[in-house]
Amino acid sequence: MMDPTAIPTYRPEDIEPKWQARWEADKLYQPERDPNKSKFYALTMLPYPSGDLHIGHWYAMTPSDARARFKRMQGYNVFFPIGFDAFGLPAENAAIKHNIHPKKWTYANIEHMRGQLRSMGNSFDWRSEIISSDPKYYRWTQWFFEQFYKHGLAYQKMSPVDFCPNCNTTLAREQVHGEDRHCERCGTPVIRKDLKQWFFKTSDYAEELLNYEGLDWPEFIKTLQQNWIGKSQGASITFKTEAGDPIEVFTTRPDTLWGATFMVLSPEHPLVENVTTSAQLDEVRAYQDQAKRQSDIQRESATREKTGVFTGGYAINPASGEHIPIWIADYVLMGYGTGAVMAVPAHDQRDFEFARQFNLPIKVVIHPNGVNLIDPDEMTAAVEAHGSMVNSGPLTGTPESESMAAAFRFAEENEFGFGTTSYRLHDWLISRQRYWGAPIPMIYCPTCGTVPVPEDQLPVLLPDDVEWLPTGESPLKLHPTWRFTTCPNCGGPAERETDTMDTFMCSSWYHLRYLSPDFSEGPFDPAQYNYWMPVDTYTGGSEHATMHLIYTRFFHKAARDCGITSGDEPMLQLRNQGMVLGEDGEKMSKSRGNVVNPDDLVARYGADTVRAYIIFFCRWELGGPWSSTGIEGNSRWLRRVWYMLLEPAEGSAEPEVLRALRRKAHQTLKRVSYDFENFEFNTIVSSLMELLNEMGRAKNAGAFGSEEWNEATDIYLRMLAPVCPHIAEELWQRLGKPYSIHTQAWPQVDEEAAKDEMITLIVQVNGKLRDRILVEPGIGDEEAKQLALASDAVQQTLEGRPIRKVIVVPGRLVNIVV
RNA sequence: GCCGGAGUGGCGGAACAGGCAGACGCGCACGACUCAAAAUCGUGUACCUUCGGGUAUGUGGGUUCGAUUCCCACCUUCGGCACCA
Incomplete structure (x- = not known):
């Protein structure tokens, strides 16, 4: 082989900053609104400026960036912005701890993190950067508040x-x-x-x-x-106190109304004042006070025994006319429903436990099919199943299939209730x-x-x-x-x-401010909005499933109803990454000492290797443990790519070798394109490694410099560019190709070239592998069957046993059933 | 307790529509190069085996000619929620 000193050493520390500076100077990633081009808005959740870029940020952003680059090469006008979610508690906590102004702390962190973010080599459009604590940003956060207020x-x-x-x-x-x-x-x-x-x-x-x-x-x-929003259908029923005050309750089981033997109010319920008798006042007050300090109490009691206090007051069951005692208990929450429940101990487990605890009456009113009628005294748990109605006044005998409808009708006819829907989701407290x-x-x-x-x-x-x-x-x-x-x-x-x-308010609309961060007529330039919105792909951690992702959807809809935005949803496609764990398989934390520092890794291996390993080491949506030896493999890979493409070789290859090389290149291209589209990032890198191995074999066989070799290297670098943008650009230039690789088109798969010349026909007997036969891809079913039956291995296994059935999967497999 | 993921070699993982289990990489072993080491390159690497084969994708069943893949039950583990009337 040639003298290896004749080609330069791969030095990421030289080429990476060089290209980063060039790309930025050339505004490579600053798309202009162009109605003739299909837009693609790729958004990654903006970081909080905590001070240091974590490996988790790399994990979230690198595949998002790689996919944005892929989309750009596919011809889309790609917008991939970045900013900082800069308001929030940590700044104040740090300020208190280190006696530094929150603003100073935040902006120093941002300055530091900008440098770290740049070192990743992402295709961020820095022109669009927003900082949510800048007055020019929060002016519009405040403006949104006012629009919501006015509406x-x-x-x-x-x-x-x-x-x-x-x-x-x-x-x-x-x-x-x-x-x-x-x-x-x-x-x-x-x-x-x-x-x-x-x-x-x-x-x-x-x-x-x-x-x-x-x-x-x-x-x-x-x-x-959906679970968070917690929709439940039921009935609103109005009970009355003996003094005539209405107590509204929500129930999902109006069919159990005759079994309501007491009521329970939340300790904070406003009617507690009215119904409490003077004899019970002290006890009620004490319980209310205790409920306020719920956290302490809960910590002290390991067992979740029901607690509560009788108010001394009574309510009237609107169905049966019975007078039932009113209790207060902390298991009834003011924040859900109406803060009051009708307690049906026979058919609700919590009410049952409460009744047993305080010796309250239990009345069975539902008789589930196939169960013996229950004796309340012998019950050990509530019977929550549906069934026919018993002990229920005029509705006694109503079968299970009609019980709910009959109960709704009865409540409406007697004007004490109606069907309604309740949600667990409550209003967003923003103060x-x-x-x-x-x-x-x-x-x-x-x-x-x-x-x-x-x-x-x-x-x-x-x-x-x-x-x-x-x-x-x-x-x-x-x-x-x-x-x-x-x-x-x-x-x-x-x-x-x-x-x-x-601060969730700031992060509910940042994707809109990115569009025109300096616009002063409104929160965003409508022309930019009309072109870029909605976000095409939003990526981030699934821990935001119920807070940020619900708030931002709400925000968009509320803004729509104020006439500010259009369309119903802000983000069309969402994908969530998992979490990078420490080498010990545990969550990374300073106290565990298992934190991986990306800056050290960049200094040691270069950003491209870190990017490649991040993408390679696990399934993105699942996450997994970091490995400090595993990354060595990706470092070796990039060095092999470098020398494979730059180091010349002599000789000429047989046509089969060249055909095989071309086939593998196009098969890989097909696979990599599919994987980028479908967020299957780790196999992109595996496929590129496989192709490199094939190229190595072809090179040894004399393929270097051939037309097929040149095509393979061209495709290889284009596929590598989204994952490892620096080395791809450097090799692209060294091979004399036009700057920049990142504005080149994604290659087209030549389906003809990607086709296998021979396929392996799998031969099974009773589903067990017995032989493999190399055949032409277009082989007919009958021919495949004959080939399989003629196989020595098959004959040996058959031992003359009669064949019952032969299953042929065209071009793949023959299964002989005996 | 409820909801949602995930269980595949020594390790991370692959198997794109039910059809070759273990791609790719790490690690390890051996070999080449070297005075030597590192680096690099090459070869091998699930387990058992009487060398015919047999057994293997958390466990136990089921559907199927055929199951890592579909269905049922269970176990382990990670994440979310927490008395939701």
Whole structure:
């Protein structure tokens, strides 16, 4: 072979920064709106500027980038932007810990991460970068709030909210985790606090959010969202207290109405005040107090025994006329349904446990088919199955098939209830008693009431000079002057809202701001919107299934109803990646010491190798453990590619060798194209490795320099370009091809060349492999059968046994059944 | 408890519509090169075997000529939800 010193060494540390700078200078990834070109909006979830780019960011973004590059080579006008979700708690936590201003901390992190992101060699359009904490961004976050307010989608209410005593902030119910109800961010158990808060009417959209028509989203994400929205059909039934106050309940089982032997109110229910007798008052008050500190109590009791207190009051069952006691218990939640339930202990397990705990009467009113009529005294569990109605006044004897309909009709006819639908999804609480967020642009005037800041005065700027140490109050409230202003209506003295907005609000519309980050007439340039929206492919972690991905869908629909956006959905196709685990197979964390640092890997192997390994080592949607030896294989591969293409060889190859090379090249192209389209990234790299192995064999057989060799290298580099953009560009240039490989067309598969010359016919006896016969692809069924029967191995296995049946799968397999 | 993924060699994984299980890579073993090592290249590598073959895709059943793939039950594991009336 030739002297290896004659060709340059593969040095990623030289070629990678060189090409990155060139691509950026040439604006290679800055698409212009072009109605003659098909657009492709590829979006990856924007990172939070936590300080360091994690290997998880690489894992999320690299395949997304590779696919965006693939689409670009296919001829699409591809837009692949990036930005920073820059508001949020970690900045304030860091500020408190290191005594650094949240703004300074955030922007320093962004500066650092920009460099790290560039080192990945992604085809980001940096021109479109947004930072959600920039006034020119949050001006429009505030503007959206005002549009929602003006259209009745934003409202204020007093509400018992979860409060984290550590972060000193209110948490949305969705942000409270675990059995001990701890804070999502810091893990501290939460307490309850009553505050006046801003909400968005997400629940108005519950039904529409269940519709995924036209969306290519993973089934499991849709299922998670459907469970989250939690639609249930049932009836609204109005009971009355003995004093005549109505108590509305929701039930999915109106057919069990005659079995309601008591009622349970949530401890926070407003009617508790009215129904509680003076004798029970102290006990009720004590229970209410205890319910407020639910987190502590729950932690102390390992067993989930039912607790509750009798109010002393009675309600009247509207069906039976019976007077039934009213209790309060923490298992009834104010946040779901009406905060009151009719308790049917015979047919609901929770009510059953409660009744047994407190010796309340149990009345059987449903008789399921094939079960002996149950004696309440002997029951050990509730009977939740449907059945015919018993002990149910005029409806006694109604069969199972009609029981629900009969119950609805009875309630409607007697005017105490009607059929209705209840959703678990509740309105989105967006108020945060924090500093580092977009201020809610509202003014409270003693004369005019709640007044939005006029649109031409937006943004309401976040002041820099604040005390951000947590006091339990919003830092903006403690600022000496900030909150004092004048009413835009009457000009009199007024006060600003001092809460800021949930950061999920910022991330609900960032994909719109990317389109025109400097546009000042509105949140986005409508011309850009009409061309680029909706997002064609959205990629990110499935942990956002129920929060971000529901909020952003809601946001789009709400904006549509305000006349701002068009179309029903913002993102057509969604794909979710799994998680990179540490080498020990555990979740990466500093405390475990299993964190993989991408910067070190880039310094050691180069970005292309890291990209290749990220794509290769597991199925993208599943994730898997990192391996520090595994990456060596991808490093070797790229070095082999380098020398395979650059190192000359002599000789000339036989025609069969050249045909085989061409065949493998086109077969690989077919496979790689399919895999890119279908997010099957790991086999893209395997296929490229296989083709390289074939090229190695062909080169040894003298194929170097032939027409087929040159075609194979051309196809090879084009296929490599999306995965390893730098080495592909460098080799492309060294082979004398025109800059840039990333603007070249994706090659066409030559189906004729990709066809196999010979195929392996599988011969089975009773489904067991007995022989393999090389045959022509177009072999007829009868011929295949005869060949199989003539096989020595088959004859030996048959031992003269009679053949019952022969199954021939054309061009693939013959199975002889004896 | 409910919902949703996933269980394939020593390891990560492949098998695109029910038809060759283990592609590709890591690791390991042997060989070449070298004074030697690294790097690189080559060969081999599921298990058992009396060398005929037999057994293998978490476990047990089922459907089928044929199952990693479809159905049922169970086990393990990861993620989400948490008394939802």
